[in-house]
Amino acid sequence: MGKSVIRDIRRRWVRNSLTGALMAGLSAGVVAYCACLRWQFSGWWVVAAFIIIFTVAILNSRYWQVKDDTVVRYLDQTFPSLEDSTGLLLHPPANLLETLQQEKISAAIHQLQYPRTFYKSLWSGGMWMGIALIISLLLLYWPVQQQQTGNRKDIDTTTSTPPPGISRVKVRITPPAYTRRPAREQQQLHITAEDSSLLQWELHTTGAVQPPVLLLNDSIRLPLQQGKDPHTFILQYTLRRSGFYQLLINNKPSEYYQLQMTPDLPPVIRIVSPAPYTVIEYGQAPRVNIKAHFTDDYGISDALIAATIASGSGEAVRFREQQLTFDQAFHRQMTADATKTLQLGKLGMQPGDELYFHIAVTDTRHQQTRSDVMIISLPDTAQLLSLEGLANSVNFKPEYFRSQRQIIIDAEQLLREKDTLPLNVFKNRSNNLGIDQKLLRLRYGKFLGEEAETNIGDPRAAEAAEHDHDHDHDHGHEEAETHEFGNAEKIMDQYAHKHDNAEDATFLEPAIKAQLKATLTEMWNAELRLRVYKPQEALPYAYKALRLLKDLQQQSRVYVAKTGVKTTPLKPEKRLTGELDKIMPATRRQQVTGDDENLPARTALALLSQLKDTVPPAAREAFAAAARLLATHAASSPARYLPALDALRRIQMQLDAKKRIAIPDIQAAASGLQHLLASPRPLPAARKALPDNSLQQLYFIHLQQKRVP
């Protein structure tokens, strides 16, 4: 009875561990199945994975070692309620005590709550299943990486086979000292090196050979010198441009090797400030901050500012050149920020002068880059204040306002008197100047169709004021007004606020309007400073406004005089009646060869694709022309065209030897040519008709005969 209970527990134990093993095996199977779907393996891998993992899990569980004793020991250790006497259940009771104990325990053993550890194998199996599920989902839905399908192959610069007869190759590349790069050695014959590097080839031959020759770009032959033993040959060469080379060993050419030069680029300048054209208004501090950023691939050795000051005007203009250094020193760093503050006064600049400067940066290879020229202008305000332009004007209306020039003069006067005036007087005068500035602005604003809150400058307002003064004397005027009595429009005019008055928005050109607007903005700014009692700050804006106004005045004075043209009248009866017998017009003859120079290469491209089946008769000449074209381009960009050239040369050799031509060679050569050739231009061509047009022609003849009876 009790024994069967222990057996049951043992069976459950074994069943759990077997189920756990099965779950682990199944999860392996599921993962393998998903992998099969993704990478198209054979289905046998699924079975193999299941069997292997299942076996491992079973071996790991050692279920055959679980005996009744094991179960008894486990129960005794885990459950104190069994009072360490589960073992009694396995044997028939020997005495009364044992019988009593057996009864007690068999009652307890049915109410055991098994802990988690009892189901450990099931738990772990479930966990494996979960993990397998996640992995399978990932396998099924993780996006497959798009494979490059083109035949375009990047050249593998890491592998190059030395030509036969050469046992060992050593290429020593010594970059120029200024690059601060160490010399390096490589076993490969494809070389990528810095500009002006010293290259040294060291070839070890397997047997006695003639001194090998290095054939550069298919044109220059450089013989190698014998080294310390008869099997070693050495050549030194300074790399100046990209290209390709072959090694001639016993006059047998090797394959092509690349000679790729990394150029040293000149430094790059980026000017952060000032703006390309900067105007420093009168009153602003005569100071310019220059901020620039330089970059170079190996290092910047020097940078300076070349400044030119132009002073005077007309024919009396003088130039002064100066070289200025930056505040920073340059220690061959790759990137550098440079600053400099130019004190224009110290440079001797007067109002009206202009400063032109550019930045020149030299790198460690003594390559110099110059920036664009920047212009800094100090405008001359003296001319603005002269009355010359205004003197010949007549008929000034009594003004309500001061001119911009007057405002500037008054503001400067106010500044001079500032120390002697009481504060409230100063403020008052500054404020009054601000009001004047406002009136002026409103006056000019009218030209742009702006509306003013008061009718300043309005003839009707002036008229009304006048009318008040002359009230008693001007009776005729009054009579005239009585006539106007009842004129609704006139009355409306006095009170209405008119929009869309064509006279308000003057017919100015857009450019002039834009400048006028800019002027008004400056006036606004000036007014603002005056109103807050800062005439010193208002001055630059006032000056700028004045300058813009002057410009406007000058512009409006440009005009073109009309002139009449008088020509001699023609005599039509005499036209084209001259004697022309002896006049022989020119006859020109031209012979232009307008052939596409790439035509042989284009033909070669087509012939290459036919090589898989037959050898076309004209192939050799076309391939030779294509190889010449490829060689010229391979010299400048070997990485792109050298493999194609190499493949084409191999094809030529195989053609000569009447051997089978390798498909990869055809593909490489065709790909290079296709990349090299430009698309042909569209050209007119005659169409080809079908030859059997007898019916059409007969029809046409019939038509003709009908039309001309």
Place this chain on the structure above:
Amino acid sequence: MSNWHYMVMIILLVLLVWLLWKEVRRPLKARLPWRMLATMLALVALGGLTWPVVSEQLSETSRLQITKTPAMPHVEACYWPQETTAGNTWTVEGRFDNRHGKPITLYLDAFGEHLDSLELPAGEQRPFTLKGVPKHTGRAVYTILGIAAGDTIVQEPLPVNIQSPLPLTILLLSGAPDPEHRFLADWLGENGYKAVIRNKVSRDKYAFRYINLSPVSLETLTGSNLQPFDIVISNAGACSAAERNLLALQLEKGKTGWIVREDSAGPHPRALRLKTEQTADSWPSLLLDAAAALRMHPDELPLMKDSLGRVYAATTLKGQGMLLRTQVHNTYTWRLQGYTNDYDKLWTQLLQTVAPAKTPAATVRFLTDKAMADHPLHIQLLTVVPVPQQPAAAPSPTQVTTTPVPQLLLNGDPLPLQQLPDRPAIWNTTCWPRKSGWQAFTTADGVCWKYIFRHEDWKSMTDKTIPITTRKGPPVSAAAIPPGYWAILLLACCFFLWIERKL
């Protein structure tokens, strides 16, 4: 037999061995042979039940394909010109069925370079157009590639034969020195064409410029000295009334094309952008006067218009020739501005419109679209038959018999030709090309090339009704015994084994 079938068999065998071993090891040896028999029968029944399920799963797709069109993404239809002139855009058009596939990218591949590509979404059947300008001259085979998620689904050959343009000879007549003519003549010369400019300098006085041609007298145009010219371009006042009549006659006979450049650019030229009607090309702006736009005749076809629909170039069919009237001036400014490609395209289009067709001595016409090796290829040979100047009332019987039999050679071997009874210029024949690839058909006019496809090329287009995977799938035969019987047998065996244990 697939892997899955083998797996079912192995599982059943393992199960059989294990169950038999269990039966043998049972202490009670009664009815052992019956038990073993029942076990074996049960497993056979289990096998019989599972076998059709596996087979069905495998053959499900192929069964679907029998009722529907192939489920694999494929090109349903595809057309491309097998012969074109260098410099022309070459267009491949077709329809792709991607109803049962992933999103696919189609590539037009030339010598490892993708000339064009197109993304096709999944679950749709839509037309596609791929374009490119071939760079080779001669015969080559391009490829259309369809790639979905890294797998090449479609890879079919597109043979194309690129020919050099047939040369033209052009006569430019100007009433006054004209920069347009001068630049056009330069351009023609640069590209190896023959051209002559006749420039009127005074009354009956002309200045000439011969490009790639030896000087011939062209002071007065006659039928004979116009003979070498394919196209005449004239501007206002360039030729007399007699010459105009002569040109009109030549045009009607189809000997020359004629481009008439109408009177000057007008008094108020402004920058206009023109569009070509058919090709929807849009050009850089030109200085033209909209008031001088052409007044269309009812028999004219517009060629170039501005945005308001005013016509600046129009064509008329005159007899067998084509007349082009144009008000498109100042195109030489494009060359000065660097729009050389547009200049090339515009004048190519204009000249090609009027260029008279050249009649070859013989033409081969292939009536079979997809010529395959070891399949019949129907060919028509078109030859020139002299046209009787007077339409004969009834053809005399001798006239028909005297037509000599032309020659058509396939790779040097003559093909037998059969003349159509009612069309003496047309000859029919059928040949069976033995090899795939380019084959040369030699006629009196020269060699004509035809690409012979392999059997596996363009399968999706020719064998639309044949499902693709039925060739691989096993025949569905296990369903001969209905599964119900297998289930009864299995249940019976299991019942016996269970009862036997209980006894």
